[in-house]
Amino acid sequence: MAIDFTLDPELEQLRLKVRGFIDRVIAPAEAELLALRDSDKGSYISKLIGLRKTARAEGLWLPHMPEDWGGMGLGHVELAMVQAEAAKAYYGPWALNCQAPDEGNMHTLLHWATPEQAARYLRPLCDGRATSCFAMTEPEVAGSDPTLIRTHAYQDGDEWVINGHKWFISNAHRASFAILIVRTEDEPDEPRAANTAFLVDIPSEGWREVRQIETMHGSTGHSEIEIEDLRLHQSQMLGGRGQGHLLGQYRLGPARLAHCMRWIAQAETALDMMVARSLDRFSHGSLLAEKQGIQWMIADSTVELYQCKLMVLHAASKIDAGDDFKSEVSMAKHFVANTLNRVIDRSIQVHGALGYSTDTPLAHMYQQARWARFADGADEVHQMRIAQRTIAAWKNHGSTRTATGDLPL
Ligand SMILES: Cc1cc2nc3c(=O)[nH]c(=O)nc-3n(C[C@H](O)[C@H](O)[C@H](O)COP(=O)(O)OP(=O)(O)OC[C@H]3O[C@@H](n4cnc5c(N)ncnc54)[C@H](O)[C@@H]3O)c2cc1C
Known part of the structure; x- marks a missing residue:
């Protein structure tokens, strides 16, 4: 049995490369970014995009994704080294496109999306052309227990009609799509099989951002969402009926x-x-x-x-x-x-x-x-x-x- 905490020379080199990139490129840019965030949104976004382009050009992009998807193809132990170096700076994970919630959503789509869904949602996410959110928590019921979810979908021909209320949905304000967890089964075989996941384009009729919630770290993109008669085609279902809880746990x-x-x-x-x-x-x-x-x-x-x-x-x-x-x-x-x-x-x-x-x-x-x-x-x-x-x-x-x-x- 081998217990060895040393890194392969290649991995050690990669770790030092990430560290160097954070020290040289990201850390010096942070003060300016934080100032621009509140004063000049346009310059803020173009500076952020510039950092991403530099990261990608240096081969530091999607450490958590397979190479087929443009990623670095790292396992989770290897990823730990890269994430721990990247997060030394606030914008580090974002520059490498491995920040929450996109990173978790990419894993989810990689394993649950149909080829058509992957081409439409995962590919742009990996390319940095899209951003996403994961919408599960509701103000009315304990988020700790997803069997209580009330946002409800009923089937109408090829479509699902959804009504409900979500909050604390990180990144929803900027996202081009959401993975939405709703109740589809009124009498499931077991409580954990009541929910189903759907992919929602943002904006969509019936999906309304009520506000970005003011929190103890400011109003930085955790949104309250009202969902009223949102209609989604059957093809927008992610995974199977009743698999929303499983998908959430997997993610x-x-x-x-x-x-x-x-x-x-x-x-x-x-x-x-x-x-x-x-x-x-x-x-x-x-x-x-x-x-x-x-x-x-x-x-x-x-x-x-x-x-x-x-x-x-x-x-x-x-x-x-x-x-x-x-x-x-x-x-x-x-x-x-x-x-x-x-x-x-x-x-x-x-x-x-x-x-x-x-x-x-x-x-x-x-x-x-x-x-x-x-x-x-x-x-x-x-x-x-x-x-x-x-x-x-x-x-x-x-x-x-x-x-x-x-x-x-
Ligand atoms: C910054 C931030 C970002 C978030 N981003 C997202 C997001 O992107 N998408 C999303 O869907 N949600 C998001 N959330 C919501 C988050 O997932 C929920 O806050 C979390 O699941 C807890 O749910 P709740 O807030 O309803 O607390 P509750 O479930 O009401 O729990 C409140 C407290 O009750 C206690 N408690 C609960 N259950 C038990 C138990 N069984 N035994 C003992 N004590 C218990 C715990 O102390 C717990 O802290 C975010 C929240 C924050 C603050």
Whole structure:
């Protein structure tokens, strides 16, 4: 049995290439981009497109997609390296066209779309000519339990007529299409077989953006959508009838892990900043780095980040091996999301007032990090599933060993 954490020289080269691209091209452009975003939309968009063109010309495009689709054809372990480097800068994943929610939607279309649907929706997404959104959550019912979805579709000849209400649909404001999850089965064999996915062109009659929701990180593209008598042809169904839940779960596994890869990058940035600041700030006779209280924060963050990296690599290796990865991805998502919040919080603490200001990226990172603990599976829902699997392992095998990563120790 081989456990080897070294990278092939080619992969190490690729990792360094991504790092170099982020340092050389993306990081220097970020301050200007953030300023332009609010002041000059036209220049903002053309600058963003310019960054994408540069990334693509340098062979850094779609790390998560097969080469047939213009991607880099990486497995999930390899992808972890690339995502973790790309996300060192806010716009890094976007430049490489591997940002949420498009990245998860590409995986979904790759595996569920018919050839016609793939040509119409996946190809432009891969080429960077289209953007997408995934519309599942509703204000009226708990998003944590998709069996409660109320947005409803009934069949009328070759068409489906859809009515309902969605919110927090990331990227809907800019998207050229949505993957929409609706209830089609009133009496399913089991609750998880009630929903079906559809592809919706945006704009479409019957699909109305009510507003972009103002959040603690601003109004940056999470929309509320009203759906009224939206008519879709049968050919717009993605996957089979009643397979919406399955499709959502399929999408969420790798997409959750990709979030973790990007969160590791953010947590590492926060830890780097914490250490740098502690070596620079002097108080009560010594540097902050020499004080035990500060060292505990550095030590806890270091150990937790190490755990995050091992968990993500292990979960990614399970996806690559074709093994059941649900449990490992769930544990990783829960742990990495919480580590991200803790490490940024500690870094702000060590920076004092500077950390609370917007002179460093920490405040913005903290606002973004908060949703990680409940979106794509709330902490408590992951904990519920983890506990259920652990109890089942004990009942089935008389031991909890298989629930703790099924590792050989
Ligand atoms: C920034 C952001 C982007 C998003 N993007 C999208 C998107 O693109 N598409 C989309 O469809 N949705 C999106 N969402 C919505 C997100 O997926 C939901 O917020 C999430 O699924 C939780 O659903 P909810 O908000 O309705 O919370 P609820 O389901 O109401 O849960 C609220 C809280 O209740 C507790 N809880 C729930 N269930 C249990 C349980 N079984 N046991 C114990 N406690 C429980 C948890 O503490 C949870 O945080 C986004 C949300 C945010 C904040």
